[in-house]
Amino acid sequence: MTDAITPFTIAITEADLTDLRARLERTRWPDAETVEDWQQGVPLETAKMVVHHWRTAYDWRRCEAALNAWPQFRTQIDGLGIHFFHVRSRHPQAKPLLLTHGWPGSVLEFLNCIAGLADPEAHGGTANDAFHVIIPALPGYGFSDKPSGTGWTVERIADAWAMLMDRLGYDRCLAQGGDWGSPVTVMLAQRHPDRVQSIHLNLIAAVPQDITDPTAEEQVIFDAIADHKRWNTGYSTQQSTRPQTLGYGLADSPVAQAMWIYDKYRFWMDCDGDPRKAMSLDALLDNVTLYWLTNSGTSSARLYWESFHQVRYPALELPVGISLFPHESIRPLRRWVERLYPNLIYWNEPAKGGHFAAWEQPEIFVSEMRGWASAFKG
Template sequence: MSIYPPPLDAAQGNAILPFTLDVPQAALDDLAARLARIRWPDRETVDDWSQGVPLARMRVLVDHWRGAYDWRRCEAAVNGWPNYRTAIDGLGIHFLHIRSPHPDAMPMILSHGWPGTFLEFLEVIGPLTDPTRHGGRAEDAFHIVIPSLPGYGLSDKPIATGWTVERIARAWGTLMQRLGYDRYVAQGGDWGSAITRAMAVQRVPGLVGIHLNMVVCFPPPDEDFTDAEAQEARDVAEAHKQTGLGYSTQQSTRPQTLGYALADSPVGQAAWIYEKFQAWTDHDGDPEQALDRDAMLDTIMLYWLTDSAASSARLYWESFRSAFGNAPIDLPVACSIFPAEMRRPPRRWAERVFSDIIYWNRAARGGHFAAFEQPATFVEEVRAGLRSLR
């Protein structure tokens, strides 16, 4: 049973409508019934995560899901911030919009990726919008907009092909214009990084600079990989290529086939995402060192409750082979490299694509889900990275 929001009425035009997340109890009861009749696979034949999520770890996560997890807690946290939906290019787009109490705040749109959601930004909303209450300065304040990608969670699912990274970038430009922002910055990681870069390539109206926490750049043809940074970048990329691309190959070639399994099995959906939380976060072997169980289950629940497995995977089918190219960007670019990220290029590789790098820093801790894992560090990186654009 899905809680997928009903499509917006075309007659509503460009209206921005308040939205409240209120999952029917029947959807939660359906989930409980499915979790009560799990058919488990047999145990892996290794003693690590190399074959996927270990059976014992999955059982622990599901036991917590069934016994201690409370979706209504997450729902209340979401509804504690202003939620909206508006129609853009034929789709209803969900977003959070939080204006800073500081009138001179810089507007910023933040974009998530897969298997992320807007939830990964909840802990950074307060410090970004109201820094004086969180150890910052008034001049560090942002007005922030956090949309859900098309096909992800509370935004509409495209019913035809064509919703590429570039189209989403144009939609985000429309959203910021509709909200009245004529000068703003954009931030993103994962697909959010690709969307943010596409906004810069297109020079969407009002965009003055971007911040990335996943920086995909490629070595020059004559790279000799003699320095430590280049060696690290090569080794990390090669390891991901060898053992980490199974999910993206499936999602970029046969997302619909995958969807049947994940739409029907909550444990299947959970394992598909839990594996990435383990592989892409910064920890010493236990993903719960980076994210607690409830935080991981909040994300899993949003995918499950909205039946977003296939619709989110289709973004890979649409854009995976073209999203992270070498299109030059001459707008100001700030880059934060986190130590457990799947791409960690040297600055000189990025300079081949970004002609105006205004900030480059390597954070001490954190991985692919930077705002989710290390919210305080993420906030400081965004503040420092974009400070010169105020």
């Protein structure tokens, strides 16, 4: 095992891009849905529109250049190669900030936030708002290695993140996460409280199980959660029980991979039913293409098999910040969250944004990081 940190540059071969376009050209389409909306999934005409743009107009090299504009590295931790961004601020008082993505997201979620976090004076802030930014790719995602055995749970990932921060020379840090990044961040704080000063979450499953006579306000939330479970969680059932079976389609068909993700854009983004209202189709395809080119559809899904049925949100005493974006799938009440996190130092409900908060609204996300960090007095 080596502690070496090696500079990394993304360099997809032209053969891989040619193969992608050829596969898109040979797509065998299913018959159209029998409804007039998204009830049965991504409509055929929408899928054809996305794939046509992907095949004829999309440019991966643009995305590759944007990623390579920031310093990237790889290092071996617990036998696995981990890909990460590490952008040090020029400000000596900058705070180390560890950002963890989820599924079907990637390190791309934070790309447009890096400049505002690391160089705040050039982006509406002050030197006191500066962060050293660390963005690792989860095991099995993107350019991190794929685990070849079982056991890469959120707890093990949290331990790996603690080792990564130690290797980078940070004794203490702030940590933020959404989606899978949320339980990873919580477990990092629970298992390594000496390393984490405060955490921030934009997804929090603080839903109490002991309310027998809910108020009208609580009932609205319970109804929304029930609707979400009824109509929007089929993906998690499949990924948490049969990721390998699902993976054959995701590995062989770029259209299958694209629609598996595009469906989530539609329902999880703050987009009025059309993901292109949240961001450009090129940006949406950047993330899809990253999954395709790294063949990480199956390996990323296995995180559900490893941890979905065992996800825990233990109570924490350390300072916690929450940003509750309006189109997040779970929107707990503040009093529910305070039962888990009595030292809740920051709570805000931004006006715009969904599940992919940093990706959809980078300026708002940067503002939330500054607000939370300012509330933390440690």
